[in-house]
Amino acid sequence: MQTIGLLLYQALYIYSFFIIGYILMSWFPNARESSLGQFVGRIVEPYLEPFRKFVPPLGMIDLSPIVAIIVLRLASGGVRALFGI
Numbered sequence: 001m002q003t004i005g006l007l008l009y010q011a012l013y014i015y016s017f018f019i020i021g022y023i024l025m026s027w028f029p030n031a032r033e034s035s036l037g038q039f040v041g042r043i044v045e046p047y048l049e050p051f052r053k054f055v056p057p058l059g060m061i062d063l064s065p066i067v068a069i070i071v072l073r074l075a076s077g078g079v080r081a082l083f084g085i
Contacts, residue, residue, distance in 0.1 A: 005083025012076040016069050019044050023065050 022044045025031035032041060051064035051071075079085070 002083055002085065005079055005085050009076050009079045009083075009085055012072055012079065015043075015047075016072045016076075019048070019065055019069055019072070 018040055022032075022037075022040050025037050025040065031037050048064055048068055051068045052062070055062075055064040055067050057063065
């Protein structure tokens with residue numbers, strides 16, 4: 001059972017890096033239009049969409065990915081506590 005928890009924890013940890021990579025791609029022109037950018041977008045956008053409905057942007061800055069990462073980190077902490085990792 002601990003192995004399942006460890007795999008779930010690592011998956012959440014890796015997914016948070018996908019979100020960070022997606023954020024960094026917005027700083028470079030045409031990075032999100034590349035094949036890698038589109039792949040990461042297909043993975044990350046369904047998770048970010050609910051946060052964008054609740055967290056309004058501050059001018060040109062979208063804070064929803066930060067909130068999404070915080071929620072992921074809280075979930076990973078819950079997984080660690082639940083499975084005793």
